[in-house]
Amino acid sequence: MTENMVMGFAKGLTPHTVLFLVDKPEKTVSLAPLLTRLKYKLVTAVSLYECLRLIDQEMPHLIVCDAILPDGNAGVLYDRMQQQALYRDIPVLVMIASKTREQLNPLKGRKFAGFLLGKVEPKAMLAKIVEVLESHQDVSPFFIRAEDGCLVVDCTLAAEAKVVGRVGDQMVCQSEAEVDPDASLLCQPQEKGKGPAIIRLGSNVHRSGSIYNLFPLNQAKGSGRTWMSHLPEINLDRITGGQDKRGRVLFYDPKIERFEQFKRVFEGYDIDLIHAPSLQAAAAMMGREADSGVSCIYLDELPSTAAGIAIKDAIQKIPEKFRPPVIVATTALNSRSTREIRYIRKPFGLGILVEALDTAIKSRMNFAEGAGTKLEIHYQTPAKLLGLDETGGILQTKWPLVVGNKLILQHPELVKMWEGSAEVKITSIVRMEPTSNIWQIKFETITAQGSKSKYWEKISRHLSEKAIESAG
Amino acid sequence: MERICLLVDLNTNGLEQTWMADVEGKSFSLKLSYVSFEEVQPMMETGCVVSMVIFSEHSGNQVIECLTLFRKYVGTIPSFQALVAQDPDPMYLTEVFEYGVELYLSPETWAAELVEFTEHIAALVEDPESIESKTLALNHSIVYGDQGQIVRSKEALGNADSYDYVAAYAKANALQAIGQYNEAVEVYRASQQLNKTFRQASNSLGESLLVLGKVDEAIEILERLEKQNPRCVERKANLATAYYEKGDAARAEELLAEAESIHPGHSRVAEARAEILLASGKVGEAFKMMDSLQDVGPFFAAKLNEMGIKLSQQGKGKSAIALYKKAHKIVRHELKYKISLNAALACYRMAEYPIALQYLSRCEKEYGGTYEKVEKIRAAIRKVLKSAPARAG
Numbered sequence: 001m002t003e004n005m006v007m008g009f010a011k012g013l014t015p016h017t018v019l020f021l022v023d024k025p026e027k028t029v030s031l032a033p034l035l036t037r038l039k040y041k042l043v044t045a046v047s048l049y050e051c052l053r054l055i056d057q058e059m060p061h062l063i064v065c066d067a068i069l070p071d072g073n074a075g076v077l078y079d080r081m082q083q084q085a086l087y088r089d090i091p092v093l094v095m096i097a098s099k100t101r102e103q104l105n106p107l108k109g110r111k112f113a114g115f116l117l118g119k120v121e122p123k124a125m126l127a128k129i130v131e132v133l134e135s136h137q138d139v140s141p142f143f144i145r146a147e148d149g150c151l152v153v154d155c156t157l158a159a160e161a162k163v164v165g166r167v168g169d170q171m172v173c174q175s176e177a178e179v180d181p182d183a184s185l186l187c188q189p190q191e192k193g194k195g196p197a198i199i200r201l202g203s204n205v206h207r208s209g210s211i212y213n214l215f216p217l218n219q220a221k222g223s224g225r226t227w228m229s230h231l232p233e234i235n236l237d238r239i240t241g242g243q244d245k246r247g248r249v250l251f252y253d254p255k256i257e258r259f260e261q262f263k264r265v266f267e268g269y270d271i272d273l274i275h276a277p278s279l280q281a282a283a284a285m286m287g288r289e290a291d292s293g294v295s296c297i298y299l300d301e302l303p304s305t306a307a308g309i310a311i312k313d314a315i316q317k318i319p320e321k322f323r324p325p326v327i328v329a330t331t332a333l334n335s336r337s338t339r340e341i342r343y344i345r346k347p348f349g350l351g352i353l354v355e356a357l358d359t360a361i362k363s364r365m366n367f368a369e370g371a372g373t374k375l376e377i378h379y380q381t382p383a384k385l386l387g388l389d390e391t392g393g394i395l396q397t398k399w400p401l402v403v404g405n406k407l408i409l410q411h412p413e414l415v416k417m418w419e420g421s422a423e424v425k426i427t428s429i430v431r432m433e434p435t436s437n438i439w440q441i442k443f444e445t446i447t448a449q450g451s452k453s454k455y456w457e458k459i460s461r462h463l464s465e466k467a468i469e470s471a472g
Numbered sequence: 473m474e475r476i477c478l479l480v481d482l483n484t485n486g487l488e489q490t491w492m493a494d495v496e497g498k499s500f501s502l503k504l505s506y507v508s509f510e511e512v513q514p515m516m517e518t519g520c521v522v523s524m525v526i527f528s529e530h531s532g533n534q535v536i537e538c539l540t541l542f543r544k545y546v547g548t549i550p551s552f553q554a555l556v557a558q559d560p561d562p563m564y565l566t567e568v569f570e571y572g573v574e575l576y577l578s579p580e581t582w583a584a585e586l587v588e589f590t591e592h593i594a595a596l597v598e599d600p601e602s603i604e605s606k607t608l609a610l611n612h613s614i615v616y617g618d619q620g621q622i623v624r625s626k627e628a629l630g631n632a633d634s635y636d637y638v639a640a641y642a643k644a645n646a647l648q649a650i651g652q653y654n655e656a657v658e659v660y661r662a663s664q665q666l667n668k669t670f671r672q673a674s675n676s677l678g679e680s681l682l683v684l685g686k687v688d689e690a691i692e693i694l695e696r697l698e699k700q701n702p703r704c705v706e707r708k709a710n711l712a713t714a715y716y717e718k719g720d721a722a723r724a725e726e727l728l729a730e731a732e733s734i735h736p737g738h739s740r741v742a743e744a745r746a747e748i749l750l751a752s753g754k755v756g757e758a759f760k761m762m763d764s765l766q767d768v769g770p771f772f773a774a775k776l777n778e779m780g781i782k783l784s785q786q787g788k789g790k791s792a793i794a795l796y797k798k799a800h801k802i803v804r805h806e807l808k809y810k811i812s813l814n815a816a817l818a819c820y821r822m823a824e825y826p827i828a829l830q831y832l833s834r835c836e837k838e839y840g841g842t843y844e845k846v847e848k849i850r851a852a853i854r855k856v857l858k859s860a861p862a863r864a865g
Contacts, residue, residue, distance in 0.1 A: 197635075350574055
């Protein structure tokens with residue numbers, strides 16, 4: 001991973017905590033939904049005493065407070081925060097009811113992040129909050145850059161999985177992590193003598209409470225492809241002597257000519273396409289076809305219109321057991337695959353579509369109970385640690401990961417700081433630019449799940465000691 | 473050596489004026505070279521091209537010719553090629569997928585996407601241990617080198633053919649180039665097994681089976697591919713040859729007519745026609761048609777050698793030599809040494825020893841080292857020349 005990958009921090013990556021210190025909690029009511037929409041956490045205190053307690057507990061990224069408080073004022077709050085090194089950098093935004101001496105005097109000589117004068121509309125207040133947070137690069141005020149903490153080393157994100165076999169040309173793994181179809185991952189077997197391979201175009205199947213990841217073998221590259229060639233077939237229908245049924249795909253393409261061409265092409269791949277001339281027709285057909293052997297649904301674009309919503313509703317109405325995978329071809333650069341919908345970016349190559357349909361068809365086959373092998377592997381992706389904050393930190397990778405996944409962050413210094421624990425949870429992920437392959441990932445460490453301030457004190461102490469060591 | 477990424481403009485909608493502005497301020501790991509269709513082959517012949525991006529909204533014979541030239545001069549590395557198109561139709565997707573190519577860049581963001589694309593390729597090309605750099609070297613040996621170089625480049629691939637379909641395909645091409653068709657068939661099969669959607673391996677497997685006379689299996693494989701893409705002229709020509717071999721001249725003609733309607737004047741169709749003419753005894757017409765051929769493949773080359781040997785054995789040495797002279801001009805670089813060897817043998821049979829020795833020297837040069845068969849003929853000639861004055865005395 002090269003240095004030039006670092007390019008500031010992605011907006012909206014860090015979920016911020018905003019602490020409101022107001023005399024009446026009702027003051028935040030109209031603002032709360034706006035903050036929630038931006039994934040900010042809102043915490044409210046009605047006294048200076050409560051505020052100081054919450055600062056310790058929540059480690060907020062911004063404090064918005066009334067100039068005059070029932071048990072003090074904004075100046076007192078500021079001074080108390082300056083007394084503790086940990087809280088010195090938390091920005092404070094002051095709401096001044098009126099330009100009176102009583103309101104203004106306590107603020108003198110102190111460096112507040114900004115002021116809001118008079119009665120402020122919720123939208124204007126939100127804009128000011130966003131502005132203040134963005135002026136701090138949209139990261140936590142506690143954030144320590146990796147280079148400042150002597151933490152710049154190559155690291156790896158990994159997830160444990162077991163290869164259970166193959167269904168046709170799809171390798172099937174059981175894991176606790178979902179994989180993003182856009183990601184290329186290193187598949188590293190634990191067993192010595194078995195080589196690694198790069199795997200991509202993965203998809204996820206949930207069955208009997210387990211997550212199965214399917215990867216097309218045709219796309220695997222590296223010496224590990226050798227052992228993959230010898231994986232046992234675990235499609236029970238095939239094992240018992242049956243033949244694979246031809247895949248049937250409900251195919252929405254608004255242009256009939258395009259559909260006819262695709263139909264001819266896919267006949268050669270033993271896949272039957274059934275035409276849906278419109279999204280409305282596709283939604284109607286979904287209900288009818290769901291239990292009649294449709295292996296997969298393909299949609300050319302899924303707009304956020306009534307027709308798009310109807311499709312999503314139709315998917316939800318199909319009982320989970322019968323719900324076929326949905327593939328959406330789109331030009332939207334920011335669309336991310338979910339459990340229900342897998343996006344493929346247009347323009348795509350034929351191989352991508354062939355593999356996506358094949359994976360979807362194979363994911364419906366009867367394989368879970370027929371698991372044939374238990375080869376332990378790690379999915380790995382290289383990452384660069386950009387820095388740490390009070391809940392975890394920020395990483396940069398070349399591939400997207402799935403929010404909610406619990407992964408192992410293999411970083412020698414962090415493992416020491418976290419006393420051997422390396423498990424992290426991905427909380428958000430943002431692509432740096434629409435066409436780039438650079439993703440920033442916010443993670444939380446399991447170690448920080450107790451008291452944030454105690455955790456952060458420990459980390460800060462460790463980093464200071466390390467800084468002294470390296471200076472010596 | 474300078475590494476070039478060709479930007480081939482087949483749209484002619486003003487890219488010539490705008491591409492420089494599009495790439496300005498961006499850093500590319502390969503040198504970008506904007507070219508028109510006519511400039512593609514001369515650029516490929518420089519040996520500096522490692523990557524190609526074709527700007528074309530629609531499929532067509534020019535797109536296919538560019539991909540064919542890349543396959544010949546650079547090698548079959550699908551990930552080193554891309555297309556820029558807004559909304560490629562299914563036939564377009566299918567036709568270029570015949571070459572394994574499936575990366576499309578958006579006309580709006582191609583320049584930004586090209587930064588990563590060239591970075592990735594440059595890293596692989598510059599790494600002497602990468603499969604891609606070894607594949608490029610092997611292909612270069614097949615196009616320009618002798619048999620010895622091909623063998624050395626093939627060995628440099630190590631066991632990569634056991635896990636990488638591109639390496640396996642390159643190795644099979646090398647085996648075919650050195651005349652080991654049985655081995656080539658097995659390695660093409662391995663490539664096909666490693667990536668069942670990689671159509672080049674399946675096509676070449678069909679072609680190699682034809683050379684080995686396994687016509688039925690070749691037809692089975694080629695027909696399956698034909699179902700998935702009925703617009704590949706090269707395959708139609710191979711299938712036509714296969715059906716003719718099987719005795720189904722009508723189906724062969726039907727396929728050639730289809731191929732001609734897709735790409736009139738395609739050299740591979742002319743090659744198949746020449747093969748059929750020759751096989752049906754219309755030697756004069758076949759000879760005439762051969763004048764327009766180039767890069768003739770192993771099947772027809774084998775047929776020409778077979779016919780030359782037959783003529784020579786029948787005592788029609790001069791006709792055999794005329795055939796070999798023509799054949800030598802039109803067959804692929806790596807197949808020439810066999811023609812030279814057979815020409816030497818024909819001259820030997822006619823007792824034209826000095827000319828036979830000249831053909832042997834040429835064969836040796838083309839082979840690129842000591843060739844056992846050359847040594848045997850040379851020894852036989854020496855023996856005759858040595859004993860001739862003695863007998864005369």
